[in-house]
Amino acid sequence: VWDKSENGEWHCTASWKTHSGSVWRVTWAHPEFGQVLASCSFDRTAAVWEEIVGESNDKLRGQSHWVKRTTLVDSRTSVTDVKFAPKHMGLMLATCSADGVVRIYEAPDVMNLSQWSLQHEISCKLSCSCISWNPSSSRAHSPMIAVGSDDNSPNILAKVQIYEYNENTRKYAKAEALMTVTDPVHDIAFAPNLGRSFHILAVATKDVRIFTLKPLRKELSSSGGLTKFEIHIVAQFDNHNSQVWRVSWNITGTVLASSGDDGCVRLWKANYMDNWKCTGILKGNGSPVNGSSQQGIFNASLGSANTSLQNSLNGSSASR
Amino acid sequence: AAVPSQVVPGADPSARHLCFAWGPAEVLVCETLFGRRGGFPSRREGGQGRAFPPGTLTACVAGTGEGGPSSSRLFVVRKDQDIYIQTLRKLFNESHGIFIGLQRSEEELAGKSRKAQLVQVSKNYRSVIRACMEDMHQAAILTRDPALHSQYSTQVSILSAMELIWNLCEILFVEAAAAGPLLLRLLDWVRLHVCDVDNMVHEVLSSENPSKHELFWNVVDVFVLQGRMDEARHLLSKEASANPTLVNMYKILDDLMKKMPVPSLGNTQTLTEMELKWQHWHEECQQYLQDGTFASNSHMESICKILLGDEDAILEKKDLMTTWYHFLVTRLLYSHPTVKPMELRMDLFLGGESSPEPLDTILMAAFEFELHQVIKECSIALSNWWFVAHLTDLLDHCKLLQSHNLYFGSNMREFLLLEYASGLFSHHSLWQLGVDYFDHCPEYGRVYLELHIERIPLNTEQKALKVLRICEQRQMHEQVRSICKIMAMKALRNNRLGSALSWSIRAKDAAFATLISDRFLKDYCESGCFSDLDLIDNLGPSMLLSDRLTFLGKYREFHRLYGEKRFSEAAKLLLMLMTAHIAPCSFWMTLLTDALPLLEQKEVIFSAEQTYELMRCLEDLTAGKSDKQKFQDDDIETMKVEMLRLALARNLARVIVKEGTLEGS
Numbered sequence: 001v002w003d004k005s006e007n008g009e010w011h012c013t014a015s016w017k018t019h020s021g022s023v024w025r026v027t028w029a030h031p032e033f034g035q036v037l038a039s040c041s042f043d044r045t046a047a048v049w050e051e052i053v054g055e056s057n058d059k060l061r062g063q064s065h066w067v068k069r070t071t072l073v074d075s076r077t078s079v080t081d082v083k084f085a086p087k088h089m090g091l092m093l094a095t096c097s098a099d100g101v102v103r104i105y106e107a108p109d110v111m112n113l114s115q116w117s118l119q120h121e122i123s124c125k126l127s128c129s130c131i132s133w134n135p136s137s138s139r140a141h142s143p144m145i146a147v148g149s150d151d152n153s154p155n156i157l158a159k160v161q162i163y164e165y166n167e168n169t170r171k172y173a174k175a176e177a178l179m180t181v182t183d184p185v186h187d188i189a190f191a192p193n194l195g196r197s198f199h200i201l202a203v204a205t206k207d208v209r210i211f212t213l214k215p216l217r218k219e220l221s222s223s224g225g226l227t228k229f230e231i232h233i234v235a236q237f238d239n240h241n242s243q244v245w246r247v248s249w250n251i252t253g254t255v256l257a258s259s260g261d262d263g264c265v266r267l268w269k270a271n272y273m274d275n276w277k278c279t280g281i282l283k284g285n286g287s288p289v290n291g292s293s294q295q296g297i298f299n300a301s302l303g304s305a306n307t308s309l310q311n312s313l314n315g316s317s318a319s320r
Numbered sequence: 321a322a323v324p325s326q327v328v329p330g331a332d333p334s335a336r337h338l339c340f341a342w343g344p345a346e347v348l349v350c351e352t353l354f355g356r357r358g359g360f361p362s363r364r365e366g367g368q369g370r371a372f373p374p375g376t377l378t379a380c381v382a383g384t385g386e387g388g389p390s391s392s393r394l395f396v397v398r399k400d401q402d403i404y405i406q407t408l409r410k411l412f413n414e415s416h417g418i419f420i421g422l423q424r425s426e427e428e429l430a431g432k433s434r435k436a437q438l439v440q441v442s443k444n445y446r447s448v449i450r451a452c453m454e455d456m457h458q459a460a461i462l463t464r465d466p467a468l469h470s471q472y473s474t475q476v477s478i479l480s481a482m483e484l485i486w487n488l489c490e491i492l493f494v495e496a497a498a499a500g501p502l503l504l505r506l507l508d509w510v511r512l513h514v515c516d517v518d519n520m521v522h523e524v525l526s527s528e529n530p531s532k533h534e535l536f537w538n539v540v541d542v543f544v545l546q547g548r549m550d551e552a553r554h555l556l557s558k559e560a561s562a563n564p565t566l567v568n569m570y571k572i573l574d575d576l577m578k579k580m581p582v583p584s585l586g587n588t589q590t591l592t593e594m595e596l597k598w599q600h601w602h603e604e605c606q607q608y609l610q611d612g613t614f615a616s617n618s619h620m621e622s623i624c625k626i627l628l629g630d631e632d633a634i635l636e637k638k639d640l641m642t643t644w645y646h647f648l649v650t651r652l653l654y655s656h657p658t659v660k661p662m663e664l665r666m667d668l669f670l671g672g673e674s675s676p677e678p679l680d681t682i683l684m685a686a687f688e689f690e691l692h693q694v695i696k697e698c699s700i701a702l703s704n705w706w707f708v709a710h711l712t713d714l715l716d717h718c719k720l721l722q723s724h725n726l727y728f729g730s731n732m733r734e735f736l737l738l739e740y741a742s743g744l745f746s747h748h749s750l751w752q753l754g755v756d757y758f759d760h761c762p763e764y765g766r767v768y769l770e771l772h773i774e775r776i777p778l779n780t781e782q783k784a785l786k787v788l789r790i791c792e793q794r795q796m797h798e799q800v801r802s803i804c805k806i807m808a809m810k811a812l813r814n815n816r817l818g819s820a821l822s823w824s825i826r827a828k829d830a831a832f833a834t835l836i837s838d839r840f841l842k843d844y845c846e847s848g849c850f851s852d853l854d855l856i857d858n859l860g861p862s863m864l865l866s867d868r869l870t871f872l873g874k875y876r877e878f879h880r881l882y883g884e885k886r887f888s889e890a891a892k893l894l895l896m897l898m899t900a901h902i903a904p905c906s907f908w909m910t911l912l913t914d915a916l917p918l919l920e921q922k923e924v925i926f927s928a929e930q931t932y933e934l935m936r937c938l939e940d941l942t943a944g945k946s947d948k949q950k951f952q953d954d955d956i957e958t959m960k961v962e963m964l965r966l967a968l969a970r971n972l973a974r975v976i977v978k979e980g981t982l983e984g985s
Contacts, residue, residue, distance in 0.1 A: 257347065265339075
């Protein structure tokens with residue numbers, strides 16, 4: 001765990017070995033619940049951690065203590081993702097496993113992180129690799145979770161499924177499957193909802209894809225059934241030219257970052273006409289670091305033109 | 321357009337992936353290995369250490385993990401570094417003031433007065449740019465660091481370019497004067513911004529004998545090209561007096577120059593009148609030229625040709641004009657008094673050697689009245705949104721932008737303002753300016769503000785309070801609740817109960833307030849005293865937030881009354897806490913124990929009725945316990961109960977006697 005100190009520098013304040021297999025993902029709960037982390041691992045477990053404010057000496061030494069509050073052991077296979085639900089749903093998290101089961105847990109007492117109960121088990125039929133909660137807190141949308149699968153066997157099954165909570169049955173049920181995504185999916189992310197009527201979902205697969213999901217009006221006669229969605233793909237980028245492993249949205253859901261096998265992080269943004277474009281690339285170069293330097297202030301593209309402009313400052317400007 | 325890329329120094333592409341996490345102000349990047357099944361991921365594209373031009377992203381090492389040769393490194397990548405430049409603060413702060421003023425300005429003003437108002441706003445923006453330029457220039461002079469010097473100088477030239485563009489936009493779009501005055505403005509603009517020749521002019525004018533100076537005619541030409549007739553004529557007169565043979569030629573030329581119809585600001589002529597005059601004058605010049613009047617002096621002849629708007633003659637003076645837009649304006653001046661749209665003919669000027677630079681593209685778009693193109697090109701060329709956001713907003717107030725419907729803002733103005741303001745939120749103090757900008761984005765401003773304001777790091781209480789005030793002013797109740805909850809949690813974790821309590825009260829979080837009150841009471845039971853007395857004593861009406869909190873407040877009041885020796889009031893309160901069920905049952909034993917000293921006082925405090933009540937409470941308490949619990953009660957518990965019974969009985973006895981003997985009680 002890294003902390004940013006007063007002077008803006010990042011320090012590693014805690015580092016501990018706990019799982020008996022690779023840790024695949026780590027995620028923060030909303031700070032309203034305190035300093036809480038969840039981790040998931042190849043060792044078939046997920047765990048919830050809380051930071052304990054220790055002795056003042058520790059603070060001085062720049063160390064913090066993390067205590068395991070609970071271990072979730074229901075999965076029989078590697079747990080591939082763990083994500084906390086949006087805070088308006090309370091203290092809730094979802095895990096997904098290689099055997100295709102998504103589990104949703106809740107801690108009914110937010111002050112007691114040791115007590116979690118398994119609320120839902122969703123069987124996705126395909127091995128799961130990633131999940132994303134829809135962050136929208138609008139009452140117009142039921143809780144929704146997207147699940148991605150990295151199933152590698154040759155089939156044309158949809159590798160992205162959308163599950164929605166049904167108020168009547170009090171269960172999650174499959175609302176939609178993105179039929180056009182048939183390659184293994186490594187990551188998936190709903191964008192923050194800016195009060196839009198539709199949802200935006202980013203998928204990391206053999207390329208970067210961005211979908212919009214527009215809820216269609218529910219039939220009045222249906223028994224409070226699931227929403228049907230109109231799905232459009234608004235962007236598809238293969239610039240990584242290889243598998244894309246991670247996608248993540250910025251705070252306002254206006255920039256998407258992706259990273260892939262090409263070792264780059266790419267940034268994607270829509271202009272005001274709704275056309276998505278790449279607006280930046282981050283790349284390693286393998287050269288040794290000689291201390292931190294901050295460069296590149298104004299872009300120099302305008303500056304090259306006019307030295308005459310500079311002269312105007314020397315007091316020699318002609319005036320009428 | 322090239323995509324800006326940034327090298328993350330030290331991150332090794334051959335062995336590792338880059339993973340990232342969004343922060344509120346930056347992206348954190350570190351090395352990792354994706355891929356679940358072990359082994360190395362597939363071959364990557366070759367990045368053989370090619371250097372990429374620095375774009376608007378900057379990366380630096382932020383921290384290193386402790387220990388081990390394979391310690392991981394964390395990199396911070398930031399966009400919009402401009403907001404961190406100290407010398408630009410003035411730009412951001414003052415333009416913010418102008419922006420707000422513009423939003424609040426009266427829309428009822430119509431026509432000329434509204435236009436004048438908008439022009440003034442535009443001028444204000446420009447003067448802020450110029451002020452910043454001065455500061456930057458000073459900084460460049462004063463610094464000894466060559467790197468900083470070059471940085472400052474670059475920024476100065478960029479600010480100059482910005483002012484140049486803004487000035488042109490002001491003339492063409494905001495003021496949008498009629499043909500004549502427009503031309504005058506453009507001439508002013510050229511004179512102000514094309515300054516390469518200023519040194520030369522100064523040199524010649526200040527020499528002892530200007531007409532003998534080798535650059536004399538160059539300067540005259542400059543004046544003519546810039547439409548500075550009076551100055552040209554003045555210089556020429558010097559030449560004439562020094563060279564009597566030219567007197568005749570000079571007189572004619574001088575006359576022509578004097579008579580040139582120039583649109584003046586107070587001109588009341590109609591366009592037709594103006595055209596006629598100009599036609600007449602043009603013909604006169606033509607006549608003199610054809611008659612060979614100036615044949616013997618090539619300089620004067622060329623001036624006459626310029627007056628006639630001869631493109632080749634004007635082009636010959638390319639070096640004196642230095643820029644294509646000077647060329648354009650000069651041609652406008654001498655070809656037609658009514659400024660009709662004219663071909664830019666940059667190719668004539670540049671001669672096909674070089675392609676247009678970004679600045680040229682922007683100015684070209686402006687001269688072609690392609691507003692959207694101007695904004696688009698500026699967005700590409702500049703590294704932050706300040707310029708386009710403010711300019712577009714102004715142009716929108718001039719009602720010049722059509723609105724396209726899109727979901728990132730209802731129109732381009734809002735889109736750009738949202739971008740600019742979002743950038744401000746990365747800064748530890750400039751974010752406050754951003755709030756106002758969001759306020760003036762009707763469609764998405766509020767939701768952007770909600771999202772950004774929750775992510776502001778609340779390192780100090782003052783900052784948290786500042787943020788809260790902003791949320792409260794805007795009825796952002798959920799954000800208020802959330803921030804208070806976060807602060808309360810933080811305080812609770814650090815065992816600062818008083819702080820946690822006041823945050824819960826502010827959040828109106830009853831559940832949390834109950835929890836903290838319980839902690840207070842627990843601490844009291846363990847330590848025998850209260851912490852944060854000030855807070856509890858001054859709860860006031862917020863005490864009613866939760867029952868437990870009310871109890872805490874009242875219980876503390878009991879202690880205060882006891883301390884002030886107001887025993888009967890204290891007694892009454894104590895009893896009330898139990899009979900009104902304000903106190904939780906778990907606390908009753910403590911309360912009854914607190915009653916003991918009151919029972920043992922020399923003076924009788926509890927009345928008979930009160931004593932009966934107390935006894936009843938004690939019985940309720942003991943009766944409520946199951947047999948098992950009674951069995952588990954240790955000796956101390958039993959002894960306490962016995963003592964209480966005894967004390968109550970004794971008190972009862974005394975009070976019966978007292979009440980019996982006195983009249984009334």
